[in-house]
Amino acid sequence: DAGVTQSPTHLIKTRGQQVTLRCSPKSGHDTVSWYQQALGQGPQFIFQYYEEEERQRGNFPDRFSGHQFPNYSSELNVNALLLGDSALYLCASSFDRAGYSEAFFGQGTRLTVV
Amino acid sequence: RKEVEQDPGPFNVPEGATVAFNCTYSNSASQSFFWYRQDCRKEPKLLMSVYSSGNEDGRFTAQLNRASQYISLLIRDSKLSDSATYLCVVFPYNFNKFYFGSGTKLNVKP
Secondary structure, rough: OOOOOOOOOOEEEOOOOOOOEEOOOOOOOOOEEEEEOOOOOOEEEEEEEEEEEEEEEEEOOOOOOEOOOOOOOOOEOOOOOOOOOOOOOOOOOOEEOOOOOOOOOOOEEEEEEE | OEEEEEEOOEEEEOOOOOOEEEEOOOOOEEEEEEEEOOOOOOOOOOEEOOOOOOOEEOOOEEEEEOOOEEEEEOOOOOOOHHHHEEEEEEEEOOOOOEEEEOOOEEEEOO
Protein backbone atom coordinates (compact mmCIF):
# COMPACT_ATOMS: atom_id res chain seq x y z
CA ASP A 1 0.00 0.00 0.00
CA ALA A 2 1.64 3.21 -1.14
CA GLY A 3 1.65 5.94 1.41
CA VAL A 4 1.43 9.60 0.57
CA THR A 5 3.60 10.49 -2.41
CA GLN A 6 4.72 13.94 -3.43
CA SER A 7 6.53 15.22 -6.47
CA PRO A 8 8.98 16.61 -7.14
CA THR A 9 11.17 16.08 -4.08
CA HIS A 10 13.33 19.12 -4.75
CA LEU A 11 12.80 22.21 -6.83
CA ILE A 12 14.70 25.43 -7.49
CA LYS A 13 12.83 28.41 -8.90
CA THR A 14 13.59 32.09 -9.38
CA ARG A 15 11.62 34.95 -7.91
CA GLY A 16 8.46 35.76 -9.82
CA GLN A 17 8.07 32.30 -11.29
CA GLN A 18 5.19 29.95 -10.69
CA VAL A 19 5.38 26.42 -9.29
CA THR A 20 3.08 23.40 -9.09
CA LEU A 21 3.54 20.70 -6.49
CA ARG A 22 1.70 17.39 -6.58
CA CYS A 23 0.42 14.96 -4.00
CA SER A 24 -1.20 11.53 -4.12
CA PRO A 25 -2.91 10.60 -0.85
CA LYS A 26 -2.70 7.33 0.96
CA SER A 27 -5.09 4.71 -0.36
CA GLY A 28 -8.52 5.12 1.22
CA HIS A 29 -7.96 8.73 2.23
CA ASP A 30 -10.16 11.46 0.83
CA THR A 31 -8.83 14.61 2.45
CA VAL A 32 -5.62 16.37 1.51
CA SER A 33 -4.03 19.17 3.49
CA TRP A 34 -1.00 21.22 2.53
CA TYR A 35 1.51 22.65 4.96
CA GLN A 36 4.51 24.92 4.65
CA GLN A 37 7.41 24.26 6.97
CA ALA A 38 10.16 26.85 7.21
CA LEU A 39 13.49 25.83 8.67
CA GLY A 40 13.26 25.39 12.44
CA GLN A 41 9.50 25.84 12.53
CA GLY A 42 6.54 23.54 12.79
CA PRO A 43 4.34 22.99 9.73
CA GLN A 44 1.92 25.85 9.01
CA PHE A 45 -1.47 25.01 7.53
CA ILE A 46 -2.04 26.35 4.01
CA PHE A 47 -5.35 24.79 3.01
CA GLN A 48 -7.34 21.59 2.93
CA TYR A 49 -9.23 19.92 0.12
CA TYR A 50 -12.16 17.59 0.42
CA GLU A 51 -14.54 16.48 -2.31
CA GLU A 52 -12.59 18.57 -4.82
CA GLU A 53 -13.23 21.80 -2.92
CA GLU A 54 -11.12 23.97 -0.68
CA ARG A 55 -12.69 23.44 2.70
CA GLN A 56 -10.36 25.42 4.92
CA ARG A 57 -7.62 27.92 4.45
CA GLY A 58 -4.83 29.15 6.64
CA ASN A 59 -3.28 32.58 6.70
CA PHE A 60 -1.67 32.46 3.25
CA PRO A 61 -2.10 34.94 0.39
CA ASP A 62 -4.06 34.25 -2.77
CA ARG A 63 -0.80 33.47 -4.56
CA PHE A 64 -1.24 30.05 -3.00
CA SER A 65 -3.96 28.06 -4.70
CA GLY A 66 -4.81 24.43 -5.09
CA HIS A 67 -6.91 21.80 -6.64
CA GLN A 68 -8.17 18.34 -5.84
CA PHE A 69 -9.00 15.80 -8.53
CA PRO A 70 -11.69 13.11 -8.54
CA ASN A 71 -9.07 10.52 -7.56
CA TYR A 72 -8.33 12.64 -4.46
CA SER A 73 -4.86 13.67 -5.65
CA SER A 74 -4.06 17.31 -5.23
CA GLU A 75 -1.91 20.14 -6.53
CA LEU A 76 -0.53 23.19 -4.81
CA ASN A 77 0.23 26.19 -7.02
CA VAL A 78 2.24 29.18 -5.95
CA ASN A 79 2.39 32.24 -8.22
CA ALA A 80 4.83 35.14 -8.20
CA LEU A 81 7.32 33.32 -6.01
CA LEU A 82 9.12 35.24 -3.28
CA LEU A 83 12.36 34.35 -1.54
CA GLY A 84 10.31 33.77 1.62
CA ASP A 85 8.40 30.97 -0.08
CA SER A 86 11.47 28.77 0.24
CA ALA A 87 10.43 25.94 2.53
CA LEU A 88 9.51 22.30 2.79
CA TYR A 89 5.98 21.80 1.48
CA LEU A 90 4.21 18.88 3.05
CA CYS A 91 1.09 17.14 1.92
CA ALA A 92 -0.92 15.25 4.51
CA SER A 93 -3.77 12.90 3.78
CA SER A 94 -6.46 11.76 6.14
CA PHE A 95 -9.88 10.21 6.13
CA ASP A 96 -12.72 12.58 6.88
CA ARG A 97 -14.72 11.36 9.84
CA ALA A 98 -15.86 12.74 13.13
CA GLY A 99 -13.34 12.88 15.90
CA TYR A 100 -10.19 10.84 15.64
CA SER A 101 -8.25 11.31 12.43
CA GLU A 102 -4.58 10.58 11.93
CA ALA A 103 -2.71 12.38 9.20
CA PHE A 104 -0.03 10.75 7.13
CA PHE A 105 2.57 12.89 5.46
CA GLY A 106 4.40 12.66 2.19
CA GLN A 107 8.15 13.13 2.15
CA GLY A 108 7.69 16.73 1.12
CA THR A 109 8.87 18.96 -1.67
CA ARG A 110 11.78 21.19 -0.78
CA LEU A 111 11.35 24.43 -2.70
CA THR A 112 14.20 26.89 -2.98
CA VAL A 113 13.50 30.30 -4.47
CA VAL A 114 16.57 32.20 -5.63
CA ARG B 1 -1.51 33.32 21.37
CA LYS B 2 -0.43 30.29 19.35
CA GLU B 3 -2.82 27.36 19.10
CA VAL B 4 -0.13 24.92 20.23
CA GLU B 5 2.97 25.83 22.21
CA GLN B 6 6.04 23.75 22.88
CA ASP B 7 9.42 24.37 24.46
CA PRO B 8 11.77 24.37 21.45
CA GLY B 9 14.67 22.91 23.46
CA PRO B 10 17.09 21.52 22.60
CA PHE B 11 17.00 18.91 25.28
CA ASN B 12 20.47 17.37 25.51
CA VAL B 13 20.39 14.11 27.46
CA PRO B 14 22.71 11.12 27.88
CA GLU B 15 21.77 7.67 26.65
CA GLY B 16 19.55 5.88 29.13
CA ALA B 17 18.05 9.07 30.54
CA THR B 18 14.36 9.74 30.95
CA VAL B 19 13.11 12.91 29.30
CA ALA B 20 9.69 14.56 29.24
CA PHE B 21 8.17 17.12 26.89
CA ASN B 22 5.07 19.17 27.50
CA CYS B 23 2.80 20.93 25.09
CA THR B 24 -0.10 23.30 25.76
CA TYR B 25 -3.04 24.01 23.48
CA SER B 26 -5.51 26.86 23.47
CA ASN B 27 -8.64 25.43 21.86
CA SER B 28 -10.71 23.64 24.47
CA ALA B 29 -12.68 21.96 21.67
CA SER B 30 -9.56 20.04 20.68
CA GLN B 31 -10.56 16.48 20.30
CA SER B 32 -7.64 14.43 19.08
CA PHE B 33 -4.01 14.70 20.02
CA PHE B 34 -0.85 13.26 18.57
CA TRP B 35 2.89 13.26 18.88
CA TYR B 36 4.81 13.21 15.62
CA ARG B 37 8.53 12.68 15.23
CA GLN B 38 10.47 14.54 12.57
CA ASP B 39 14.04 13.72 11.62
CA CYS B 40 16.23 16.37 10.07
CA ARG B 41 14.99 17.32 6.59
CA LYS B 42 12.38 14.54 6.60
CA GLU B 43 8.61 14.52 6.85
CA PRO B 44 6.83 14.20 10.21
CA LYS B 45 5.85 10.66 11.13
CA LEU B 46 3.21 9.65 13.62
CA LEU B 47 4.79 8.51 16.86
CA MET B 48 1.66 7.96 18.87
CA SER B 49 -1.85 9.18 19.45
CA VAL B 50 -2.71 10.54 22.88
CA TYR B 51 -5.78 9.24 24.66
CA SER B 52 -7.59 10.70 27.65
CA SER B 53 -6.64 7.72 29.78
CA GLY B 54 -2.98 8.02 28.82
CA ASN B 55 -1.22 5.45 26.73
CA GLU B 56 2.09 3.70 26.53
CA ASP B 57 4.02 2.23 23.64
CA GLY B 58 7.25 0.61 24.75
CA ARG B 59 9.52 3.30 26.11
CA PHE B 60 7.09 6.08 25.21
CA THR B 61 4.22 7.28 27.38
CA ALA B 62 1.75 9.99 26.41
CA GLN B 63 -0.59 11.75 28.79
CA LEU B 64 -3.44 14.20 28.27
CA ASN B 65 -4.74 16.69 30.81
CA ARG B 66 -7.89 18.28 29.38
CA ALA B 67 -8.54 20.46 32.42
CA SER B 68 -5.16 22.16 32.08
CA GLN B 69 -5.06 21.76 28.30
CA TYR B 70 -1.69 20.13 28.01
CA ILE B 71 -0.26 16.89 26.73
CA SER B 72 3.03 15.28 27.57
CA LEU B 73 5.43 12.75 26.15
CA LEU B 74 7.77 10.75 28.34
CA ILE B 75 10.68 8.83 26.85
CA ARG B 76 12.40 6.31 29.09
CA ASP B 77 15.83 4.75 28.54
CA SER B 78 16.69 7.20 25.73
CA LYS B 79 18.51 5.82 22.71
CA LEU B 80 20.77 7.66 20.29
CA SER B 81 18.15 6.95 17.65
CA ASP B 82 15.58 8.97 19.60
CA SER B 83 17.38 12.16 18.56
CA ALA B 84 14.84 14.09 16.52
CA THR B 85 12.30 16.89 16.75
CA TYR B 86 9.03 15.97 18.43
CA LEU B 87 5.94 17.78 17.22
CA CYS B 88 2.82 18.14 19.29
CA VAL B 89 -0.34 18.10 17.17
CA VAL B 90 -3.92 18.85 18.11
CA PHE B 91 -7.05 18.38 16.06
CA PRO B 92 -9.95 20.60 17.15
CA TYR B 93 -12.96 19.02 15.63
CA ASN B 94 -14.71 22.37 15.22
CA PHE B 95 -11.92 23.48 12.91
CA ASN B 96 -11.30 20.11 11.30
CA LYS B 97 -7.59 20.69 10.73
CA PHE B 98 -4.36 19.88 12.47
CA TYR B 99 -2.44 22.44 14.47
CA PHE B 100 1.25 21.82 14.99
CA GLY B 101 3.58 23.07 17.64
CA SER B 102 6.97 24.31 16.53
CA GLY B 103 8.58 21.15 17.84
CA THR B 104 10.94 20.20 20.64
CA LYS B 105 14.41 19.13 19.63
CA LEU B 106 15.95 16.17 21.46
CA ASN B 107 19.63 15.28 21.28
CA VAL B 108 20.60 12.00 22.92
CA LYS B 109 24.34 11.77 23.45
CA PRO B 110 26.54 8.73 24.11
